[in-house]
């Protein structure tokens with residue numbers, strides 16, 4: 001018999017609780033013996049992928065006996081054009097999650113200080129805890145990143161700062177000018193990981209342009225993903241935009257075939273489909289207005305969102321309410337892991353999904369009153 005496995009594993013792992021993803025539809029349906037459930041727990045695109053992506057996948061499927069292009073040549077060409085950068089500025093990942101992890105493993109050693117907001121996307125915390133970093137958590141102010149406090153929290157020991165904009169799980173965004181001030185206040189050798197997974201949901205005038213700082217060589221890693229508005233979460237593909245030196249360093253530890261060939265093809269095709277993006281934004285805006293109205297009618301407090309999900313305070317155990325929704329076939333994300341015990345987070349769905357969610361929520365709340 002081996003020794004206690006916890007003793008053999010890295011010491012930092014002892015305090016880590018594994019990331020709990022949104023419950024998969026299949027699991028809920030199996031557990032409750034139901035069909036046609038709606039998943040509003042992982043901020044996916046309720047319209048599905050672009051038809052152009054599906055067509056590209058059909059055409060690419062025959063070639064999966066081959067390894068993918070480890071350099072992602074065609075996708076990087078297209079992304080470079082889209083963002084006005086060079087292919088050398090781009091690193092592709094198995095989801096933007098992988099790019100977060102690559103960045104952390106590239107730059108951070110045990111005891112290095114990292115600054116992040118609380119609550120923010122849990123992966124920043126998990127990945128840096130696994131490396132034995134010293135985490136400086138800066139509380140949100142009115143559910144938004146307090147960039148002034150974050151700038152003050154940066155010390156000579158700080159190596160990396162994480163900012164999610166819009167932030168998950170609150171859906172809040174910082175003003176572009178606030179971000180500019182923050183960037184100019186950061187010491188030049190601190191890496192800013194700017195997670196823009198929901199960037200495309202922001203209104204045009206609320207979108208910061210951090211890529212211009214990347215072009216100037218600032219230590220910024222902008223993260224984007226195909227999992228959200230592009231509707232390709234299941235394929236796992238995201239990317240980072242950073243100065244070439246940062247990309248080169250990250251490539252040293254990147255698995256050579258980290259992004260599969262189908263994901264690359266579908267992502268490339270998705271970039272062509274402006275209509276799909278517009279429809280997704282439109283359905284998101286309409287769903288947002290509907291849900292706000294219903295929450296107000298129900299007397300529930302919510303955080304106005306800049307993304308495709310809403311943080312709702314149900315004024316009682318959010319975990320219990322989320323659990324009560326499951327047998328009704330509605331999956332939302334409880335927020336206990338984010339120290340928000342009376343909240344849950346719900347993804348904005350299609351109109352029928354939103355209606356079903358509201359009806360089920362009314363029933364669940366009436367029952368638990």
Ligand SMILES: Cc1ncc(COP(=O)(O)O)c(C=O)c1O
Pocket residue numbers: 042043094095096097098121164166167168195197224225226227233236237238
């Ligand atoms: C803020 C934020 N960043 C990154 C991700 C990861 O996305 P992916 O790894 O699917 O690209 C998510 C997913 O929920 C997110 O909410």
